[in-house]
Amino acid sequence: MGAAIGAGGNSKHDVNVELNIVPFIDLMSCLTAFLLVTAVWVQIAQLDLKPKGKSRDPSTIKEENEKVVLSVLIQHDNIWLVQSRIGEQQAIPRTGDPAVYWGTFQASLADLKKGAFFVDRSDIELAAESITDESAVYYQDIITAMDIAKSVGFADIGLTDRDGLTAKPTL
Amino acid sequence: MPIKAAGPRLYRSIKFEHLAQSHGHGKASNISLNLTPFVDMMTILVTFLLMVFSASGEILRAHQGLELPLANQKAALQRAPIILVTETTVAVLIQDEGSAMPIMKDVAAVQSLLDNPPPTLKIDSLHEILKATYDQIHNNIAAEKGITKDELAACKREAEGLPPVTKSGGTVLCPDGLAVVQADKKTDARIISMVVNTARQAGFEKLLFAIKYSAEGAQ
Numbered sequence: 001m002g003a004a005i006g007a008g009g010n011s012k013h014d015v016n017v018e019l020n021i022v023p024f025i026d027l028m029s030c031l032t033a034f035l036l037v038t039a040v041w042v043q044i045a046q047l048d049l050k051p052k053g054k055s056r057d058p059s060t061i062k063e064e065n066e067k068v069v070l071s072v073l074i075q076h077d078n079i080w081l082v083q084s085r086i087g088e089q090q091a092i093p094r095t096g097d098p099a100v101y102w103g104t105f106q107a108s109l110a111d112l113k114k115g116a117f118f119v120d121r122s123d124i125e126l127a128a129e130s131i132t133d134e135s136a137v138y139y140q141d142i143i144t145a146m147d148i149a150k151s152v153g154f155a156d157i158g159l160t161d162r163d164g165l166t167a168k169p170t171l
Numbered sequence: 172m173p174i175k176a177a178g179p180r181l182y183r184s185i186k187f188e189h190l191a192q193s194h195g196h197g198k199a200s201n202i203s204l205n206l207t208p209f210v211d212m213m214t215i216l217v218t219f220l221l222m223v224f225s226a227s228g229e230i231l232r233a234h235q236g237l238e239l240p241l242a243n244q245k246a247a248l249q250r251a252p253i254i255l256v257t258e259t260t261v262a263v264l265i266q267d268e269g270s271a272m273p274i275m276k277d278v279a280a281v282q283s284l285l286d287n288p289p290p291t292l293k294i295d296s297l298h299e300i301l302k303a304t305y306d307q308i309h310n311n312i313a314a315e316k317g318i319t320k321d322e323l324a325a326c327k328r329e330a331e332g333l334p335p336v337t338k339s340g341g342t343v344l345c346p347d348g349l350a351v352v353q354a355d356k357k358t359d360a361r362i363i364s365m366v367v368n369t370a371r372q373a374g375f376e377k378l379l380f381a382i383k384y385s386a387e388g389a390q
Contacts, residue, residue: 021206028213035220043384044231044239046248046351048344051371051378074360128360133285139256139363140240140356143382147242159378161292161364 047146049126049157068117069166070154072109074128074145076135079105081112084167091169102144110152124154129162231353231381232264240356241385248351248381249344252304254297254366256281256354261366263300268307268317276300281362288361292368301373305348309374312347322346350375 073080075094079101082089092104112118126145130137146157162168231248236258253264253273261278278297289295311317312326325335326345335342350370354363370378 021210025206025210025213028210028217031217032213032220035217035224039220039223041223043245044248045242045244045382045384046246046379047242047244047382048246048342048377048379050376051367128363130360133359137360138356139354139358139360142360142363143240143242143356143380146380147244147382150244159363159367161368 049159071125071165071167080169082167106148113153123156125158127162237355239383242382251349251351253351256358292365294369297369305374348376351379353381
């Protein structure tokens with residue numbers, strides 16, 4: 001029986017109930033062990049993007065030269081923001097605290113998003129230029145740039161290499 | 172080593188008389204443990220674990236030499252073929268039809284790709300596997316085989332040129348041409364370019380980059 005009624009004393013009017021909690025503890029122990037083993041502690045998410053460049057299906061390549069395209073190039077020492085057709089470019093030096101230069105990048109991108117060319121658009125091109133091991137750009141830098149671009153409203157991110165960018169920085 | 176006499180024993184050498192609540196009988200040794208705090212703690216623990224429990228299972232597996240990058244994004248990861256890039260190797264994790272578990276196929280060594288980069292940024296061995304996988308998935312979708320209702324609906328919307336439907340768990344994308352890139356955060360951008368370029372040439376037009384959620388992002 002799960003409960004023993006009136007087992008607590010000798011009085012006639014004793015209404016104390018002793019619950020048998022052993023099966024409950026057994027179940028709890030098994031459940032705790034199972035849940036601890038299957039628990040996922042790291043929250044994994046995704047960042048989606050559309051690769052740019054040569055495709056398997058040539059019909060998917062679109063020529064869209066009429067509109068201004070915002071290209072971002074991440075280098076070891078600079079982050080470039082270049083607009084095609086109008087030829088405007090901005091370099092953000094990657095020196096000092098990463099939070100500062102990524103903050104500047106975010107502010108610049110937000111300003112561009114508010115501008116006439118991109119206010120109703122969400123597409124952006126992104127490339128990372130890594131030449132040698134000493135001047136390497138890491139995957140985390142690409143993800144950070146994508147994360148910032150998404151946060152300011154550029155959700156449609158196209159990843160390519162430097163040569164695939166519509167607008168490249170000129171020194 | 173000399174044999175020593177056995178050490179002290181509970182209730183013999185170490186007295187715990189205060190635990191044994193005798194009710195008038197001198198030899199009573201029943202101990203009534205207070206289980207209430209234990210049950211309380213178990214209940215709280217079980218409730219917490221049930222809240223964090225994921226019934227859908229893990230899509231990604233932990234690998235040595237692979238630490239995911241941080242980002243402030245919460246969109247749930249979708250099941251798709253996985254391109255793995257660790258500190259040393261590039262591999263592909265594919266769900267084979269004849270096997271219950273995904274199969275991992277090593278493709279190339281990272282250092283050899285950096286030393287001798289392919290001129291067209293296409294990793295041939297990776298392209299071969301991805302192309303075969305793409306064809307298999309594409310045919311399955313055409314036959315409506317091995318695909319959920321939501322994914323099928325997403326494919327129909329995609330064919331009509333409509334944006335994907337966003338649900339509470341995130342956006343459901345059509346698995347046709349969808350792949351997941353699970354790369355170490357310190358991977359050189361050249362390797363990422365090669366992987367992305369190869370995937371696109373194999374037909375994977377939609378890539379999902381696996382990240383580790385952080386409220387502060389990478390900054």
